[in-house]
Amino acid sequence: MANLFLLQCFGYYKTMSNLLEFRGRWGLYPPITRWEDALVVGKGRSWGAETSLTWSDEKTSVEAYYTLSWSQRLFPDFYPEWYKDRNDNRHKLTLTATRRFGKRFEMYASWNYHSGGWMTCESHGIWDGELGGNVETFYSYPNNMKVPDYHRLDIGFNFHKTTKRGNESIWNLSLYNAYCRMNPLASQVEKFYEFTEENIIGLTYYGAGYGIIPILPSFSYTLKF
Numbered sequence: 433m434a435n436l437f438l439l440q441c442f443g444y445y446k447t448m449s450n451l452l453e454f455r456g457r458w459g460l461y462p463p464i465t466r467w468e469d470a471l472v473v474g475k476g477r478s479w480g481a482e483t484s485l486t487w488s489d490e491k492t493s494v495e496a497y498y499t500l501s502w503s504q505r506l507f508p509d510f511y512p513e514w515y516k517d518r519n520d521n522r523h524k525l526t527l528t529a530t531r532r533f534g535k536r537f538e539m540y541a542s543w544n545y546h547s548g549g550w551m552t553c554e555s556h557g558i559w560d561g562e563l564g565g566n567v568e569t570f571y572s573y574p575n576n577m578k579v580p581d582y583h584r585l586d587i588g589f590n591f592h593k594t595t596k597r598g599n600e601s602i603w604n605l606s607l608y609n610a611y612c613r614m615n616p617l618a619s620q621v622e623k624f625y626e627f628t629e630e631n632i633i634g635l636t637y638y639g640a641g642y643g644i645i646p647i648l649p650s651f652s653y654t655l656k657f
Contacts, residue, residue, distance in 0.1 A: 435488070436487065436488045438484075438486040439484070439485050441482070441484075442481070442483075443479070443480065443481040444478075444481075445478075446479070447477050449475045450473060451474050451505065451507075453472050453474060454470050454471065455470050455471065455509070473507075473509075474507030474509075475506050476504060476506070478503040478517075479501070480501030480502060481501075483498050484498075491533075492531050492532075493529065493530045494528070494529045495527070496525070496528075499523070500522065500523060501524070502520065503519060503520040507574075510574070515574045516575045519550075520549070521546040521549060522547045523545070523546065523547045524545070524547075525543075526543070526544050527542070535592065536592045537589070537590070537591055538590045539588070539589050540590075541585065541586065541588075542585070542587075543583070546583075548579040549578075550575035550576070550577065550578055550579065552571050552574050552576060552577070553576060554569035554570065555571050556572070557570065579641060580615075580616060584610075584613050585610040585611055586610060587606070587610050588605065588607070589604070589605045590603070591603040591604075599655055601653065601654065602656075604653070605650075606650045606651075607648070608647070608648040609647050611647070613643075614642075614643030614645075616642055616643050
């Protein structure tokens with residue numbers, strides 16, 4: 433079998449209309465009696481370029497996928513200009529590789545990476561001037577803070593065997609998130625991010641993200657008829 437090399441590239445531009453977004457403080461769970469008031473209508477646009485690279489020979493296959501993209505939203509009801517969508521991940525990269533060791537055993541690995549998403553955090557405030565008084569907080573624009581980048585490695589092993597009846601069976605052992613990267617969950621789920629104020633006058637914020645999916649082993653058995 434000869435070596436195979438394949439390179440593909442293309443670009444895209446997409447517009448979206450009649451998008452819905454929750455308004456302000458209600459977040460993901462608006463009160464049922466205020467459902468219509470909690471929604472605003474807007475539009476979006478996204479553009480970018482994608483490329484893929486594939487190389488393989490008789491025993492090894494390697495693939496790489498890369499995306500450079502922009503994604504923006506416009507909801508005039510709460511901000512007059514275009515701003516980053518919470519899933520505006522500038523870079524996305526996936527690397528996969530498979531290696532066969534004889535007819536019965538193969539190993540594969542996949543590394544996934546994308547730039548962190550965006551969420552809204554208070555950026556300034558107005559103090560009422562009283563000692564121990566209230567500070568009313570504001571944000572400069574929606575989705576004004578970038579959350580940490582996401583990446584993980586998955587690996588797996590397949591053991592092929594032919595049963596006495598001539599059927600193919602596959603024993604699989606896999607590791608999800610092999611180096612136990614504790615990636616915080618999606619940026620729109622606020623409960624996985626926590627902010628504290630160091631100085632209420634100066635509004636110095638410190639944030640922490642919480643990941644709940646560590647390394648996960650799995651085992652499966654497949655029988656083909």
